[in-house]
Amino acid sequence: MNPERLNRKEFILYIAxxxxMEKGFQATSTREIAEKSQIKQPNLYHHFKTKEDIYVxxxxxxxxxxxxxxxxxxxxxxxxxxxxxxxxxxxxxNKHPANFTMMSHDMKFEISNEHHAQLYVLWRSAYLDPLETLFSRYLPQPHRFTPAELARHFYSVIAPFIQKDNRFNQEVSADNIIHLFVHGIL
Structure with missing residues (x-):
């Protein structure tokens, strides 16, 4: 994505x-978003009512x-x-910009109930539904675990390996992580 080609609102979202994704919701201020977006903080509120609205x-x-x-x-x-x-x-x-664990924490603990519900719908649609579809396609039914349980477990297993600043990214191959997830230790 070329940030120079974005309109003002899209550029703010890019910077935010x-x-x-780097610092988390709590550690990111609207002042910092405005400064890095090269606008005055009051102008930020012309596009978004609150920091939560920007985050959402x-x-x-x-x-x-x-x-x-x-x-x-x-x-x-x-x-x-x-x-x-x-x-x-x-x-x-390669593509996910966030520390998965921090993002989950922010969505669960730092956001109002109203936005939490909205973010859960987004999470379900983008992250869980595709995995549930995948598990439904490949696993015989009935299975010991539901596709939803497997999707959630999959994310809990891979979360440490998605972090941008994590040394596990280089030390453990994706093939080995997935082999262990699918086949277990035996």
């Missing part, structure tokens, strides 16, 4: 997205990108489950 708009954009990426991966023909999950992990490692 970088800050929120950033996550809406991110969710659409993630959903498109995951659906593209799971809809490729002639792939097995392990290949799809490995590609999903690789995609999230």
């Amino acid at each position: 997205g970088e800050l929120f 708009a950033v996550l809406e954009r991110l969710s659409l990108q993630v959903k498109d990426g995951l659906e593209t991966i799971i809809n490729q023909p002639h792939r097995d489950l392990e290949e799809c999950l490995t590609e999903i992990l690789t995609y999230l490692r």
